[in-house]
Amino acid sequence: MITKTITKNNNHSKYYMLILLIVFAIITIIICPFIGQYDGREILEIFRFPRVLTAFLAGFGLSLSGLIFQNIFTNELACPYTLGVSSGASLGVAFISYFHLSMAIHVFSLTIPSTYIGSFFGAMISVSAVYSITKYYGGFKSEILLLSGVAIGLFFSGLILLLQYLSDATSAINILRWTIGGIEVVGFDSFLLMLPFVVISFIFALLNFEELNLLSLGEEISISRGLNVSKIRIHLFIITSLLIAIIISECGPIGFIGLIIPHISRLIIGYNNKFLIPFSTILGGSFLVFCDTIARTLFTNIELPVGIITTIVGGPFFLYLLLKKK
Amino acid sequence: MNKILEIKNLSLSINSKNLLKNISLSINKGEFFTLVGPNGSGKSSLLKVIMGIISTAHKFKGEVLLEGKNKNIYNQKEIATIITYLPQINSSNHFFVDEFLKMSRYAHRNRFNSSKKEDENIVKQIVEVLNIGPFLGRTISSLSGGEQQKIYLAASIIQQPKLLLLDEPNTFLDPKYQYEINLLLKRINREMKVSILLATHDLNMALIQSDKILILKNGELIFNGISDDLKKSDILSTVFERKFCFSNNPNTNQIFILPDTFSDSGEKK
Structure with missing residues (x-):
């Protein structure tokens, strides 16, 4: 009897909070395009709404990937940025850009830009490297995880700089645009390209919320409860790398969303991934829309790339988490 | 079997x-x-x-x-x-105790055919048998070491x-x-x-x-x-490189064992 009452009470309030957040997200998406100066409906339709929706999807996906990494690595400091996965994916884009391999690949009715593929392999290489190093040397200890993430991130950043230095002016500017991270889209193309990948990853994560819950308790407990840890990890690595690759190809490595948002969400809604996944993804989406609106309207004469804002906010937050952990 | x-x-x-x-x-x-x-x-x-x-x-x-x-x-x-x-x-x-206990039924669940009722009944039964009802609404990290051990043990049994x-x-x-x-x-x-x-x-x-x-x-x-x-x-002495003495509890007559601190291999003499 006690079990039932307590669980129901908990879950009820969590559902209410989720509904509240969804309402908040819808309001944000509707209001933000109107913030700042604009002349005529065209600006809204071609620039503002696509930009807000793309920002929402990017924040949604980055938050999801951070959350998945934190469960896999049983470490709240893991996110695409701190694990060097963003740098890996950026290197993939830079590589495609440098060698002028940009083209569209048609798979059935889908048109996939080759930058997605470069970015995917870059992300997979870095996540595999960090995973192998931490597993071999320290069983997912924070310091090893972060140091290997930083080392791999720096190594890839070095390679990006090299490619940038050797590139012609157009490629160099293209690469620079990605490494900062920003949402400068025209029309709904980016949004529509990202949408299926984000939706599929979200559904996959939500269907596997129990597996993610177990993973977050560590390998020993997960295996003892009957989870095929290696299989689910591989599935999650592939789907997360794909998700990051697509977001980074479109928006560049926007930092720290995957770190800040899941952390705040846990404080509000708890650790159960059944609620945490929808909550932190929607919050992530809204947060990036909010940050992007600030980036767009902060100065009257220029628009800042949103990556600058998230990194300025995320850096100190990361330090706070690190010190708290100590 | x-x-x-x-x-x-x-x-x-x-x-x-x-x-x-x-x-x-x-x-x-x-x-x-x-x-x-x-x-x-x-x-x-x-x-x-x-x-x-x-x-x-x-x-x-x-x-x-x-x-x-x-x-x-x-x-x-x-x-x-x-x-x-x-x-x-x-x-x-940081999971709530009730969430954590339910997670122990994972091996018995199938995505397309899960018997939630049965899972709930088993959780409820073990909670009552082990008398851990008062902990259900708390997070595991907020419990003492002994309480946590009890919860983990309960979770293993629920499995x-x-x-x-x-x-x-x-x-x-x-x-x-x-x-x-x-x-x-x-x-x-x-x-x-x-x-x-x-x-x-x-x-x-x-x-x-x-x-x-x-x-x-x-x-x-x-x-x-x-x-x-x-x-x-004499196997314990060989394994732990120390002498042990066996005795019986006078109240329960149960056997117990103590390191023999006065033996040759002990520190005191």
């Missing part, structure tokens, strides 16, 4: 270090085994190999049979309905394994909780007929509670027998 676990000639080496050497043993339904040995003797490794936590990717020889069949033919969920492992717990578990592998569940607990956990283990074994293989440094618990005692030294199983045989042999 009476035999839950059978191990045949099991050897394990990691980074060219032999952690387990040619171990054979079998555990029947309802039996209580304790596994003792000095630090680094291979107790945890043995439990982890049985559960599959140390993977066969390492240098691994021999066979592990569950209910008479080679463990490799089962998938992980099937294995978890026969055995489960309770490691030394860490306190960074309904036939054999429970435990890695030093009493370490870091005060005498009150040590006693409570020992009592719980006894009840789980006697009333629920769950076989137990428990790694411990508590020699008295091994003597009093278990049907059979296993002693490991440097990865070798050097004793597999009952407490009376252990009492007669």
